[in-house]
Amino acid sequence: MLNVKTIAVIGAGQMGGGIAQVAAVSGFKVVVVDASAGALGRCQENHGKRLAREVEKGKLKQAEFEAAVSHLNYSGTLDDIKGADVIVEAIVEEAPVKRELFGRLAKMFTGSQILASNTSSISITEIAAAAHGASDRVVGMHFFNPVPVMKLVEVIKGLQTSDATVHRVIELAKAMGKTPIPANDRPGFVSNRVLMPLINEAFYAWMEGVAEPANLDEIMKLGCNFPMGPLRLADFIGLDTCLHIMHVLHRDLGDPKFRPCPLIRQLVAAGRLGDKTGRGVFDYSHPAK
Numbered sequence: 001m002l003n004v005k006t007i008a009v010i011g012a013g014q015m016g017g018g019i020a021q022v023a024a025v026s027g028f029k030v031v032v033v034d035a036s037a038g039a040l041g042r043c044q045e046n047h048g049k050r051l052a053r054e055v056e057k058g059k060l061k062q063a064e065f066e067a068a069v070s071h072l073n074y075s076g077t078l079d080d081i082k083g084a085d086v087i088v089e090a091i092v093e094e095a096p097v098k099r100e101l102f103g104r105l106a107k108m109f110t111g112s113q114i115l116a117s118n119t120s121s122i123s124i125t126e127i128a129a130a131a132h133g134a135s136d137r138v139v140g141m142h143f144f145n146p147v148p149v150m151k152l153v154e155v156i157k158g159l160q161t162s163d164a165t166v167h168r169v170i171e172l173a174k175a176m177g178k179t180p181i182p183a184n185d186r187p188g189f190v191s192n193r194v195l196m197p198l199i200n201e202a203f204y205a206w207m208e209g210v211a212e213p214a215n216l217d218e219i220m221k222l223g224c225n226f227p228m229g230p231l232r233l234a235d236f237i238g239l240d241t242c243l244h245i246m247h248v249l250h251r252d253l254g255d256p257k258f259r260p261c262p263l264i265r266q267l268v269a270a271g272r273l274g275d276k277t278g279r280g281v282f283d284y285s286h287p288a289k
């Protein structure tokens with residue numbers, strides 16, 4: 001039996017916000033934690049707007065909307081997640097920051113709680129090694145963006161992860177209306193091992209003047225039947241996240257074909273992170289654009 005009542009989501013950004021929303025709509029009590037009060041405020045505001053839109057579209061009944069909103073709690077401190085049965089981490093894609101957090105979580109959660117990471121590329125084995133005494137309960141639970149829409153959850157088993165933990169996460173993903181598919185703990189797993197080099201190559205093609213960004217994206221959309229072009233998708237994911245993933249692939253696979261395109265580095269250095277900052281490859285500061 002799943003035996004999960006409360007889910008703590010750490011990180012209230014685009015992924016954490018989405019995971020929390022889906023968990024709340026699925027009937028779980030949710031506590032969202034973020035180090036930034038601004039991020040927490042935006043997350044709560046987005047939940048209100050997005051859930052209300054679901055009611056307008058007829059996808060959610062008024063009573064379901066009210067139940068979901070009542071399930072959602074927001075906090076700036078880990079002290080408020082003590083009663084959680086599952087912790088889903090969705091903070092910045094930086095291994096040292098995640099390791100530090102999992103070290104703290106392992107001390108806080110000494111029972112049967114699952115410690116899941118939504119990492120896009122970082123080794124679950126490495127994160128689990130930092131969770132002293134709890135490494136068999138650390139697992140990758142990789143949701144996709146936007147979480148309320150995308151069905152897939154890539155489930156990653158680290159070297160130390162127990163089969164029971166994998167089984168529970170698969171059941172949890174199903175209870176959240178998702179389709180869990182297992183993958184092994186290799187850099188980028190399946191999704192970003194394949195997707196991110198494609199995005200990176202699109203930046204190289206742009207940098208080398210093969211086409212302007214809008215034309216490059218349109219060619220890939222119409223030519224490959226992609227719902228959005230790779231540069232638009234990079235903005236949507238977040239250029240900082242793309243760069244972190246490319247660093248992991250490059251470092252951990254050791255192959256120069258994974259070197260991050262200098263243009264991504266430059267945009268990130270300029271603070272042009274994509275949708276989340278209003279500008280990345282494309283400019284979103286003007287709604288008409």
Ligand SMILES: NC(=O)c1ccc[n+]([C@@H]2O[C@H](COP(=O)([O-])OP(=O)(O)OC[C@H]3O[C@@H](n4cnc5c(N)ncnc54)[C@H](O)[C@@H]3O)[C@@H](O)[C@H]2O)c1
Nearest residue numbers: 011013014015034035036039090091092093119120145237
């Ligand atoms: N963006 C995507 O498309 C996507 C898809 C799948 C997985 N992911 C992964 O999900 C994770 C989050 O990505 P995102 O796009 O939501 O990023 P984001 O930048 O939108 O949000 C990250 C949030 O984490 C918070 N944070 C950072 N360090 C923290 C800490 N120590 N404690 C508490 N909060 C902290 C930040 O304040 C921010 O609100 C990353 O590991 C990323 O690789 C992203």
